[in-house]
Amino acid sequence: MMRRRLLGGALLVAALAAHESAFAVGEAGVPSLTIPPGARPNGMGEAFVAVSDDATAQWWNVGGLAFNHQRNLAFMHSQLVPDLASDVYYEFLGYSQPAGDIGTWAISLIYLTYGESVATDPSGTPLGTFTSWEGTLNASFAMNLSDNVGAGISMKFIRVDYAPDEFTQDNAEGSGTSFAVDVGTLWKMPKQRLNIGFAVTNMGPNIAFIDREQSDPLPITARLGTAWTAVSDDISNLLLTFDVEQSLVWLIDDEVDERRSEIWHVGTEYRYVNLLAGRFGYVYDDDGDFNAPTYGLGFIYKDKLSLDYANVPQAETLERVHRWSLYFSF
Numbered sequence: 001m002m003r004r005r006l007l008g009g010a011l012l013v014a015a016l017a018a019h020e021s022a023f024a025v026g027e028a029g030v031p032s033l034t035i036p037p038g039a040r041p042n043g044m045g046e047a048f049v050a051v052s053d054d055a056t057a058q059w060w061n062v063g064g065l066a067f068n069h070q071r072n073l074a075f076m077h078s079q080l081v082p083d084l085a086s087d088v089y090y091e092f093l094g095y096s097q098p099a100g101d102i103g104t105w106a107i108s109l110i111y112l113t114y115g116e117s118v119a120t121d122p123s124g125t126p127l128g129t130f131t132s133w134e135g136t137l138n139a140s141f142a143m144n145l146s147d148n149v150g151a152g153i154s155m156k157f158i159r160v161d162y163a164p165d166e167f168t169q170d171n172a173e174g175s176g177t178s179f180a181v182d183v184g185t186l187w188k189m190p191k192q193r194l195n196i197g198f199a200v201t202n203m204g205p206n207i208a209f210i211d212r213e214q215s216d217p218l219p220i221t222a223r224l225g226t227a228w229t230a231v232s233d234d235i236s237n238l239l240l241t242f243d244v245e246q247s248l249v250w251l252i253d254d255e256v257d258e259r260r261s262e263i264w265h266v267g268t269e270y271r272y273v274n275l276l277a278g279r280f281g282y283v284y285d286d287d288g289d290f291n292a293p294t295y296g297l298g299f300i301y302k303d304k305l306s307l308d309y310a311n312v313p314q315a316e317t318l319e320r321v322h323r324w325s326l327y328f329s330f
Contacts, residue, residue, distance in 0.1 A: 028247075030134060030216075033110070034221075035078075037094070038092075040279065040310070041267075044267030044269055044281045045243075045282050047243040049224070049225035050227035051197075052197060054096075057106070057152075058096070058107075058108045059094075060223075061199040061223070062140045062154045062183065062199065063183075064150065064197065069098050071096065072096045073094070074093070075093050076323060078090045088113065092111075094138075107137075107138065108138045108140075116129050130163055134159070137157045138155070151183075151184070151185045155180075156181070161174070173209065178204055182202065184197065193228060193230075197224070197226075201223070202218040221245060221247055223243055224244050225242060227241045234273070237270070238268070239269040243264075246262050247259075264283070265281065265282075267279065274300055276297075277297065279294075279295065293313075304330065310325075
């Protein structure tokens with residue numbers, strides 16, 4: 001049988017597109033699960049687990065949905081390696097809606113495309129082209145345990161399609177599926193203007209493709225964070241956030257010998273007359289040799305519509321990227 005090989009350059013490029021994804025390549029599968037949605041939290045150093053006040057809470061901390069008393073639609077687009085490939089990009093679309101006194105439900109879709117690749121035989125003769133992608137469908141529900149405490153759970157269905165069977169070695173299946181569960185809680189202390197959030201995400205079985213004898217764990221992660229509103233009046237609002245992120249992959253995968261160091265996130269957001277927002281943050285990842293600032297802007301209209309932008313770093317060999325989000329509350 002003629003051996004066929006997959007040209008995986010686009011796969012590697014996309015997997016290194018964010019510092020979280022670069023880590024995921026070494027220890028976990030499904031890099032799309034590690035890319036944070038929302039230009040607003042991206043601009044704030046990815047410190048958002050204790051905020052989680054829109055439809056992206058499904059990714060950050062599902063417990064935050066319990067305090068979402070409006071319908072909310074969130075969308076983010078980001079080209080991951082625009083200097084190398086224009087067809088490698090990430091999309092997030094999320095929607096949340098209150099369910100009366102019961103709680104809040106939400107759905108979201110994550111899509112990451114690695115772009116078009118070319119399959120060749122051992123002599124280099126092209127056999128055809130194909131598109132590799134990852135997709136996750138998420139359903140969430142959150143409720144208030146008390147006036148100030150919310151808790152929630154999310155269920156995810158994950159699909160990875162790297163290559164059609166006819167373009168892989170030995171015609172092995174080039175796709176895989178898995179599922180995962182997220183849990184989270186958010187505690188609000190209005191008198192202190194302080195929030196505390198905690199979430200554990202992507203708890204689920206390993207995913208396998210191409211070589212069924214081997215599988216990759218999902219990027220199981222725990223996050224603990226705080227958010228403090230330092231200033232709040234008719235003119236100004238100053239929010240300070242802090243998160244610590246810990247991979248839990250080493251707990252569930254025997255092949256990972258060491259616990260990965262924590263990743264630290266700090267961020268701030270200043271809003272002027274609830275019309276214009278400026279954001280700044282910093283991410284410190286010692287094991288990933290990733291230490292860099294983030295920046296962002298937001299344009300807000302009557303607390304209903306928000307257009308947000310963030311400029312975020314990636315792996316050292318890649319250029320910084322732009323992320324755009326649109327939020328709509330109604």
